[in-house]
Amino acid sequence: MTYAVREELKPAGLNGISDAQINDHWNLYVGYVNQTNALKTELETLRKEGKGATPAYADRRRRFGFEMNGMVLHEYYFGNLKSSVADSAAAEFKKVVTEKWGSFDAWKEDFVNTGKSRSIGWAVCAMDPLTGDVNNHFIQLHEEGNVAGYHPVLVMDVWEHAYMVDHKAGGRPDYISAFFSNVNWTVVEHRLKDAMQKTASKRH
Ligand SMILES: [Fe+2]
Known part of the structure; x- marks a missing residue:
């Protein structure tokens, strides 16, 4: 499967966090989604090439954890932002x-x-x-x-x-x-x- 950008989570009109700030930050989140998908494909390709036990594969797998947690944590973060909820x-x-x-x-x-x-x-x-x-x-x-x-x-x-x-x-x-x-x-x-x-x- 591939992951999609969760557009429904994008906040706007916050107190003290500008829409320009959110837009810049959102673009970084989109990068994490894209990198997660790219790494999934890259790892699959390396496995098919018989390189699943190589140091290069291990490095890319570590990177996978960084990118995927980056994607997921940003979804939680943007999803828990909304102005003026008591x-x-x-x-x-x-x-x-x-x-x-x-x-x-x-x-x-x-x-x-x-x-x-x-x-x-x-x-x-x-x-x-x-x-x-x-x-x-x-x-x-x-x-x-x-x-x-x-x-x-x-x-x-x-x-x-x-x-x-x-x-x-x-x-x-x-x-x-x-x-x-x-x-x-x-x-x-x-x-x-x-x-x-x-x-x-x-x-x-
Ligand atoms: Fe961030």
């Missing part, structure tokens, strides 16, 4: 993180600090569908730090390309503040309930 839309999510973190604000403070990690990458709040545990994870690049089988519930891109159009290189804290005024809490709630019901997330 966090009251995520009643179950707030209840769960309050139980596990003491308060919604304590969870949020940790998620913000996760996003301020001194590296390019991602802040991801994810639920373990087996135990119901909810944790914040820092994903370096796109592929280092993802927990297998966990359901991402809230995903925030903190590569500099996510905010360089609107802010300079030091603008990550302002971007993170803007991000939190654009969380689509309805989507967060759906993802959490999917995880609790052990249903595959639609990555919306």
